[in-house]
Amino acid sequence: MYSITTFQELMKGLPRAAFDQAVARHNAAKYTKHFKPWNHMTAMVYAQASGAPSLRALETGFNAHASHHYHLGASMLKRST
Numbered sequence: 001m002y003s004i005t006t007f008q009e010l011m012k013g014l015p016r017a018a019f020d021q022a023v024a025r026h027n028a029a030k031y032t033k034h035f036k037p038w039n040h041m042t043a044m045v046y047a048q049a050s051g052a053p054s055l056r057a058l059e060t061g062f063n064a065h066a067s068h069h070y071h072l073g074a075s076m077l078k079r080s081t
Contacts, residue, residue: 005065008072014045019041038074
């Protein structure tokens with residue numbers, strides 16, 4: 001059964017359509033290949049909300065909830081990005 005997480009409730013405050021319009025307006029995704037702006041935003045919001053002290057902790061914590069990535073419209077983080 002699917003249930004909305006607290007993080008998904010937090011992300012509802014940032015509408016995806018408005019974010020995509022801002023990215024397009026400023027041509028912010030010009031040189032991106034795999035790590036898209038929405039994934040970056042989602043990761044940074046998660047880092048702030050979870051209080052991740054390092055990138056390794058951010059990657060571990062964010063990827064631990066892989067079943068929720070589909071509903072957030074995000075993908076797993078890789079340490080290399």
